[in-house]
Amino acid sequence: MEGSQSVDMVESWFEQFPSLFEREKRILEQYGFTLDVERLQKEKIVVFHGRSARIKEYPITIVYSDGYPSFPPAVFSCVPDELVLVRHQRKDSKSLCMFGFSHERWNASYTAREVIYEAEELIVKYSPLNFNNDYADDTVPEPLINQFPYNEYGKRGLLIPYPFGNFSFADLKSFQFAKIRYDNKSQQGILIAIQRDKEWVQAHEEYYKWFEKSSVYNAVICKLPQAPHFDPSIVLEWLRQEGYIRNSKKEKALNQFIILTFPDEWGVRGNYRMSWIVLRNIQNRPYWIKCYLITEDDIEIRTPYGKQLKDKTVSIVGAGSLGSIVATSIAQEGIGTINLIDYDDYEPGNTVRHQVSQFWFGFPKVIGVKNRILQLSPRTKVVPFPVSVEQKEKTFQTLIQSDLIIDTTGNHNVSHYLNRIATRYKVPLIVSSVTNGAWSCEVVKYIPSRSGCWICWNRRYSNTIPPSAPKNEYQFAPGCDQPTFVGGISSINIAGGLIVQSAIDIMLDMSKEGQEYILWSERDPEGNRSYNVKYLPNPPFSDCEVCMK
Known part of the structure; x- marks a missing residue:
């Protein structure tokens, strides 16, 4: 049709800015990176592969988005879990957190040289092979809870409303059981009460009204000293071995929803708040449910x-x-x-x-x-x-x-x-x-x-x-x-x-x-x-x- 425009007619960034593409390619080749020609031809995506010059165990992949040059490229390092950078790398996607926490370090004037320098700086400082807390900066861009494999979560999640979202490890110490409302169709739910001794502490009255027509489930709260393993089946077996959950008929109903909490660093080193995640176990097939917290931090930050x-x-x-x-x-x-x-x-x-x-x-x-x-x-x-x-x-x-x-x-x-x-x-x-x-x-x-x-x-x-x-x-x-x-x-x-x-x-x-x-x-x-x-x-x-x- 006259005046119509197919998708193929829309130029990619490297076609719009050929001199910029040649500059990036020249710089990266100087550092031993190679262009992924197949992806460029088939997908029109600019990808370069290389390896850290400082610690050879770390491959580096640089992916330029369509938003380049006003949006920075993404940097990945596909290493085993034991080599994932401390704080500055996601365990699920293996992407490096190149922008720090709550302050953008990227800008449109960056060249490939700056990308490599910053990636190398993060690898040297935060590799488990030589990580030293005393020399790392104070930013914590990725709390551990944010490094869970989100693709394995349910579509929605569970809300942890006020006052529970503000609870510390000490606050949760005496709590063992909880009640949640959960709608299996929408895969949304809310924590409505937790039990301390024989007393039930309820969510704030307005939150307590949410999901009133949904099913109410009993759940057990497990207070962990650190983040659990990312494989839900491994976590379930570990919880049984450590005595957090039991297989008795009386407690089996509690094991359908298992709430895991653990101290997690947020914002800066030494600043801890509780992270929450739910392990749902149906017919011994566990999977994660993401938790959304309502905290005072939201008011202070926003x-x-x-x-x-x-x-x-x-x-x-x-x-x-x-x-x-x-x-x-x-x-x-x-x-x-x-x-x-x-x-x-x-x-x-x-x-x-x-x-x-x-x-x-x-x-x-x-x-x-x-x-x-x-x-x-x-x-x-x-x-x-x-x-x-x-x-x-x-x-x-x-x-x-x-x-x-x-x-x-x-x-x-x-x-x-x-x-x-x-x-x-x-x-x-x-x-x-x-x-x-x-x-x-x-x-x-x-x-x-x-x-x-x-x-x-x-x-x-x-x-x-x-x-x-x-x-x-x-x-x-x-x-x-x-x-x-x-x-x-x-x-x-x-x-x-x-x-x-x-x-x-x-x-x-x-x-x-x-x-x-x-x-x-x-x-x-x-x-x-x-x-x-x-x-x-x-x-x-x-x-x-x-x-x-």
Whole structure:
């Protein structure tokens, strides 16, 4: 067909950059490497074979991906298990960990010479033939659990939820038995309880509800001093010989799921946490099931302020599209308690910009948002208030006891009411909204004793109207007597991000003076794309009857 393009017509990287290919080939040949011509011709894959010049027992294979030169080649050394490099080589694929742990050492300017130098450095330092802990660096790029042969795992795995994922070897010392829920069809499951003496310790209440319709199995917990052998049949026999499991009729049912735990180095040398893996034994045919841990490490690594925010309480008034993004985002940032206030019910059409699925149609929006948060962050405490914020007997105490109030309603009556509460009881407040068309977003921060309130902002900026869709383009949602903004989810996501970042700055006392008003716009007054963000001051007026009272 005219204009069509077959796969064969797409050039590989070495065809696009012939001079680069010749350079790499020349360098590697100088070091005794040979090009795998057969794979190049048949598969269009550039592969070079050679051997370490420092320790002859290590062959080296360098494989260039289609992403080269912006993506580095992979390096393999197919050696017996007893020669696998300490920490820096996977036992299953025999690939070398050439990039260190949590910091990229590769870059697009690397040549084959750098590849060989780094591979040789790793082989010399981490070969079991001459490995010395005293001279190795502190990084641990591959914990032992990550070197298990994943191709032998089940398709999914078993979740080790809070609090079990944080347990140390000492914590697990007194535990022997466990209960798990496991769905054999999806091959997914969860650890729901472990027994200490005669007392059962359960998973966090939200996790405990997971897989409720799945079968419950008893399991035995084996606490090993080190990583088990990678062959599951060898491990099963070893567990019997060492007395970890028995073949009595009473305990045979426990042996279908055997949970193995052992101390494993993570991140840097000397930093240990428990690794988990499950050995499933059906008719004496054992196989591995991968375990997924929920740990505090995830918060520390992925959210810079998670520990500082977990004791904070935020009240969000408005659970529409903007409010739902703000609520789910601050939960993922690590906020411990979130109060949701909104009287409105959820409609399927809301899904276009909302974080809640269509399944929750007819429920209050706050119920849908709560369940979405708990899917993302089960340990977050979410308190829904399916009422109007003006119903003081149900919401007033909640608001004044918050560390921060966020208004996402875009309703000035609500904003005035919340402003009076915030200024009287010295509670930080964010008033946020998007314009018709979502062409712009306004974020106004009130910080007690430091900034002006929302009334001050109105006096100062009310005549400054940000860009928005022309009035003759106003849209009315079905059954709605008020115009709705017509912007898409991409615009709301940006607005929500600015609000969440402002919330974090306030709660961590990181807000800068003179940046109390954030005005973001994605278009100019004519409607053309023109991204812009301004940080403007909102100091208090000395005669403000609200915040200076």
